[in-house]
Amino acid sequence: xxxxxxxxxxxxxxxxxxxxxxxxxxxxxxxxxxxxxxxxxxxxxxxxxxxxxxxxxxxxxxxxxxxxxxxxxxxxxxxxxxxxxxxxxxxxxxxxxxxxxxxxxxxxxxxxxxxxxxxxxxxxxxxxxxxxxxxxxxxxxxxxxxxxxxxxxxxxxxxxxxxxxxxxxxxx
Ligand code: ATP
Ligand code: MG
Numbered sequence: 001x002x003x004x005x006x007x008x009x010x011x012x013x014x015x016x017x018x019x020x021x022x023x024x025x026x027x028x029x030x031x032x033x034x035x036x037x038x039x040x041x042x043x044x045x046x047x048x049x050x051x052x053x054x055x056x057x058x059x060x061x062x063x064x065x066x067x068x069x070x071x072x073x074x075x076x077x078x079x080x081x082x083x084x085x086x087x088x089x090x091x092x093x094x095x096x097x098x099x100x101x102x103x104x105x106x107x108x109x110x111x112x113x114x115x116x117x118x119x120x121x122x123x124x125x126x127x128x129x130x131x132x133x134x135x136x137x138x139x140x141x142x143x144x145x146x147x148x149x150x151x152x153x154x155x156x157x158x159x160x161x162x163x164x165x166x167x168x169x170x171x172x
Contacts, residue, residue, distance in 0.1 A: 001131045002123060002147040006106055006139035009153035016101045016133045017044055024054045028098035031056045031091050035084050035108035038063035042172040060084025061104070065111055081113035092126050099131045106136030106143070116140055
């Protein structure tokens, strides 16, 4: 089954983490691989170590692309995303996981960091006997078409727009 969490409202990554928590409770094995996200620490980076051996989280990115004084070139981001996609393929093909979360893969495709044609062909052949969650804004139409479950988070109100700083434990 393919699941997509997209849209401009908060809740995509945390919905994926919530699904992971539910899966682990049912004895499933889960791996989450994050595109774009790099050295910046988020709560989930360490919570998995406290969960058990049934959840792994890998940060494959090098950080935000083109914003917040991004020190990296576009080709460095592309290289990181290509490597992250290779890891995703290897993880899915290994058949060791019941659920694989590709966090921010939609954003990585939207930013043209990875070639979505290859991802399309791979996902069309690989979603049997495994659940795959793809998160990130602007999910491509082909992904929405092949997915079984799609939820679009809609931004109604966010403290960022009231000038409030990101809150530890809620935003990261
Ligand atoms: P979360 O990780 O909290 O589930 P997300 O995955 O839906 O959020 P992203 O687009 O990955 O959202 O952005 C991650 C960060 O941006 C989080 O700190 C989140 O709170 C913040 N954010 C998400 N949506 C908005 C918004 N509409 N306005 C401002 N900040 C936002
Ligand atoms: Mg996210």
